[in-house]
Amino acid sequence: MRSPRREPQQPDRKPKKDRPLFSYLMKPFRKRFFTAGQLHLIERLIREQGSKHYKGYIFAFLMMGVIATTTTLSAYIMKDIIDRIFVDRSIQAMWAIGGAITTIYVAKGFATYGQQVTLSKIANNIIAECQSRIFDKMLAMDVSFYNARHSTEFLARQAFISQSAGNALNTLITALGRDILTTIGLAFAMFHQDPLLASLAILIMPLAILGVRRLGNRARKVMMTEFHGFAAILESLQETAQGIRVVKSFTLEPFMRERQLRAIQSFETAANKLSRVQSRSSPLMETLAGVAIAMVVVYGGYRVIHAGAQPGNFFAFITALLLATEPAKRVARLHVDISSSLLGVGMLYEFLDEPTPESEPANMPELKITEGRVEFSDVEFCYRAGEMVLNKLNFIAEPGQTTALVGRSGGGKTTAMSMILRFYEPTAGKIIIDGQDISAFSRRSLRSQIGYVGQDTFLFKGSVRDNIGFGRPGASDEEIVAAAKAAFAHDFIMGFERGYDSPVGEQGMQLSGGQRQRISIARAFLKDAPLILLDEATSALDTESERAVQEALKTLCAGRTTLVIAHRLTTVASAERICVIEGGRVLESGRQDELLARNGVYALLYRTQFERSLAMASADAAAE
Numbered sequence: 001m002r003s004p005r006r007e008p009q010q011p012d013r014k015p016k017k018d019r020p021l022f023s024y025l026m027k028p029f030r031k032r033f034f035t036a037g038q039l040h041l042i043e044r045l046i047r048e049q050g051s052k053h054y055k056g057y058i059f060a061f062l063m064m065g066v067i068a069t070t071t072t073l074s075a076y077i078m079k080d081i082i083d084r085i086f087v088d089r090s091i092q093a094m095w096a097i098g099g100a101i102t103t104i105y106v107a108k109g110f111a112t113y114g115q116q117v118t119l120s121k122i123a124n125n126i127i128a129e130c131q132s133r134i135f136d137k138m139l140a141m142d143v144s145f146y147n148a149r150h151s152t153e154f155l156a157r158q159a160f161i162s163q164s165a166g167n168a169l170n171t172l173i174t175a176l177g178r179d180i181l182t183t184i185g186l187a188f189a190m191f192h193q194d195p196l197l198a199s200l201a202i203l204i205m206p207l208a209i210l211g212v213r214r215l216g217n218r219a220r221k222v223m224m225t226e227f228h229g230f231a232a233i234l235e236s237l238q239e240t241a242q243g244i245r246v247v248k249s250f251t252l253e254p255f256m257r258e259r260q261l262r263a264i265q266s267f268e269t270a271a272n273k274l275s276r277v278q279s280r281s282s283p284l285m286e287t288l289a290g291v292a293i294a295m296v297v298v299y300g301g302y303r304v305i306h307a308g309a310q311p312g313n314f315f316a317f318i319t320a321l322l323l324a325t326e327p328a329k330r331v332a333r334l335h336v337d338i339s340s341s342l343l344g345v346g347m348l349y350e351f352l353d354e355p356t357p358e359s360e361p362a363n364m365p366e367l368k369i370t371e372g373r374v375e376f377s378d379v380e381f382c383y384r385a386g387e388m389v390l391n392k393l394n395f396i397a398e399p400g401q402t403t404a405l406v407g408r409s410g411g412g413k414t415t416a417m418s419m420i421l422r423f424y425e426p427t428a429g430k431i432i433i434d435g436q437d438i439s440a441f442s443r444r445s446l447r448s449q450i451g452y453v454g455q456d457t458f459l460f461k462g463s464v465r466d467n468i469g470f471g472r473p474g475a476s477d478e479e480i481v482a483a484a485k486a487a488f489a490h491d492f493i494m495g496f497e498r499g500y501d502s503p504v505g506e507q508g509m510q511l512s513g514g515q516r517q518r519i520s521i522a523r524a525f526l527k528d529a530p531l532i533l534l535d536e537a538t539s540a541l542d543t544e545s546e547r548a549v550q551e552a553l554k555t556l557c558a559g560r561t562t563l564v565i566a567h568r569l570t571t572v573a574s575a576e577r578i579c580v581i582e583g584g585r586v587l588e589s590g591r592q593d594e595l596l597a598r599n600g601v602y603a604l605l606y607r608t609q610f611e612r613s614l615a616m617a618s619a620d621a622a623a624e
Contacts, residue, residue, distance in 0.1 A: 041345045045169060053122045057173060060118045064177035066111035070104045072185035075320035077101060079193075083312035119173065123166030130162040133352060140356040143423040144383070152234040157351065160227055164344020171341060175334045179327040186324035193317040197299060201292045201321055222274045223340040227347075229267030236260040242507065274340070296321055357425070358443060366445035369530045371399035371434050372561030374420065379429035381415060381584075389415050391584035392429070397577070402562040404572035405579050406605065412584040413565045414455075417533050420563070421447055433531070451529035451556075455536035455565075457516040459508030464493055465500040467508075467519055471526030479526060486552050487522035489515070525556055532562040538571060569606050578602065 050057065077100060084093035134157055190198035240247060240256050247256055300314040330337075374397040381390040390412050397403035405413040418424055419431060422443050430437050438446055451471075459467045468480045475483075480500070484490040492515055496502035508516040521537060538550065550571065566572045572592070579589040580602045587601050595602035 037346075038339075038342050041342050041349065042168070042172065044349065045165060045345055049122075049126055049165075049169060053125070056118050056122045060115050060122075060173065061177050063111040063115035063118070064174075064181055067108055067115065067178055068181035068185045070108035070111070071182050071323055072189050072320070073104050074101075075186055075189045075316055075323055077104070077316075078319040079310075079312035079316035081312075082315045083310060087311070115178065119170050123170050126166040126169065127162045130165045130348060131158055134158060134162065134348070137352055137354070137356070140358050141354070142357040143418070145354075145357075150231075150235055152231055152238050155234050155238075156227065156231040157347070160230065161344045161348045161351070164341045165348060168338055168341035168345050171334070171338045175331055179330045182327045183324050183331060186320045186327075189320040190317055190324070193313050193320070194300070197296050197317055200295055200299070222270055222277055223343045226267060226270035226274055227343075229263060229270050232263035233260065233267055236263055277336070293318070293321060293325075360442055364442040365440065367433065367436060367438060367441035367449070368445075369433055369449045372530050373397070373399045373432075373434055374403075374531070374561060374563065375430075375432040376416065377430045377432060379416070379419065379431060380427045381412075381419065381424060382427050389584050390419075390426075393581070393585055395577075395579045395586050395589060397561055397563055399561050400559050401576035402557055402564060402572075402574070403577045403579065404564045404566060404575040405581055406566060406569060406572060406602070407581040407587075408605075409567075411582045413581050414535055416581070417535055417563060417565060420531075420533060421450060421452065449529050450531045450533060451524035451527045452533045453517075453520050453524050453535065453537040457508070457513070457520045459504045459511070459516055459519060461504070461506055463498075463501045463503055464496070464519060467504060468500075468522045468526055471523035472528070475526055480522075483522045483526035484519075486525045486555060487518045488552055489518040489522050492518075521552070521556075525552075530560055532557055532560050534562065535565045536567065537564070538566075538568075569602075569609055580605070 077097060080093065080097055084090050085097065134154075138154060187198065187202060190201065236256065236259050240260075247253060296318060300317065304311050304314050376393045376395050379390050379393040380388065382388055393412065393416060395403070405416065407413060415424065419426060420438075422438060425439065430439070432438070433446075460470065464484075465477070465480055468483055469475055471483065472479075477500075481490060484493055484500075493500055493502070502510075504510055504516075504519075508519070511519070517537070524532065534553070537553070564572055564575065569592075572578055576591065577589055578592055578595060580587045580595070580600075582601065588595060588598065590598075592602075596606060
């Protein structure tokens with residue numbers, strides 16, 4: 001039985017009315033100037049920004065039309081200058097032509113101003129929007145995305161990529177408008193004066209385009225090298241500033257100097273190479289322009305001298321040709337000029353198109369923590385394929401109690417705590433709070449009910465008051481002071497010259513480690529969350545401060561579910577439950593006295609730590 005005949009499928013196309021105006025304007029450039037990938041970037045950029053700024057672009061095009069018209073009139077009027085003033089010696093013509101020239105150039109000046117200001121305003125708006133989109137995208141990425149990248153990559157993106165979008169459109173719009181319109185107008189003037197001479201001059205243009213066409217790809221590759229060199233310079237600068245204590249203490253100045261020098265030299269080499277590539281079109285363009293002008297001068301001069309042609313026509317023609325040289329050269333090298341910007345546009349969209357693991361539907365339900373019971377049920381997690389970090393992890397943190405996670409480094413304790421905050425998602429299993437699978441609720445509602453103090457204390461640039469206030473934006477000064485007192489931070493804060501208004505410096509570098517830790521704890525106090533996560537929260541404190549903060553933490557944790565990670569086992573002695581985690585699973589759990597009585601893994605850890613403390617105390621006593 002014959003199968004029914006199928007009608008040939010037509011390729012999916014956008015309806016004609018939905019295609020952007022600029023897509024039609026780009027038709028002359030297809031396959032001649034740009035690759036398919038570059039055209040896709042241009043059309044996407046135009047599709048996103050053209051509708052927002054079409055009024056400004058229309059105005060800029062009108063101004064470019066005025067510029068092209070006045071430039072063309074400048075060539076036309078040369079005929080009357082020669083014939084009416086220098087040949088006929090007419091005084092009336094002299095005044096009339098002088099007034100016309102003034103009017104032409106005043107109009108051109110205002111049109112140029114309007115075009116430049118309009119395009120600059122649009123470009124600045126596009127740059128600002130791209131910077132906002134890049135930052136919003138950064139906030140939407142998960143922690144693993146940042147773990148795989150150096151922070152300077154984001155600085156380089158903001159500095160380089162955002163500028164590229166505005167520059168690419170400005171270069172393209174200027175070429176489509178001012179340069180092409182001006183070249184067409186002057187070409188019309190040349191054909192009107194002498195079609196044969198104009199044909200000879202115009203024949204040079206395709207040669208120029210072919211000559212510079214391949215330079216764009218080369219410029220794009222060199223620009224990528226330059227970008228990576230710039231990122232390496234930022235990376236070295238940032239690491240030197242943030243790690244200056246390590247640099248000084250280990251006398252790493254020669255190493256850092258050599259490293260930065262290599263990055264600078266790489267950037268300089270790439271910049272010089274890019275300059276050479278972009279300038280390679282100049283000898284070709286100037287040579288071809290010189291040939292064209294020489295041909296016109298020889299032929300035109302012959303006609304004036306031997307054929308009796310009017311000198312005004314010749315001078316008008318040569319003026320139009322000279323005026324057309326610059327815009328024609330810009331059109332011919334458009335591919336080279338725009339390629340570097342398109343590189344940045346490509347990197348922009350590559351980043352914006354990255355999947356966002358933390359993106360959620362707007363109607364995602366909100367988690368409500370009432371009792372605060374936290375349960376890990378057969379939770380598994382891999383950072384990378386084959387590297388199991390959590391292996392069917394099971395434990396329960398009962399409401400209103402303190403549950404401590406202890407064990408050797410690398411056992412998965414910090415990863416488990418990070419998963420409560422949903423920094424990472426389980427490969428298998430569930431994390432349940434009050435009978436609710438946290439993966440089914442919005443991250444924002446979950447995190448807003450958790451007070452977190454990590455082992456890597458981070459303070460933002462600003463004052464002490466600002467950094468405590470981040471715990472609950474909008475909190476009063478009285479509440480901030482109360483939180484600081486509860487964290488035993490008030491006394492040292494008031495010892496500063498400006499008190500709570502004292503700046504903490506970049507990453508809190510103007511404060512000691514213990515001071516930073518207590519401000520971080522005060523921030524958690526202020527949040528007043530039902531669930532508290534403490535990851536080595538007292539690791540940077542001396543014994544006296546630790547004792548004080550432990551008392552404060554008892555007040556903070558009273559009636560709240562608290563999970564604590566601690567390597568110093570003395571800090572978790574009073575916990576209602578201690579879970580010993582190794583290899584991504586709980587080996588044993590219970591109160592400290594129960595675990596010591598079992599004489600298992602916890603007891604071994606406890607004895608090892610106790611013996612180490614005794615040895616250190618003996619060594620200190622002997623030294624004294």
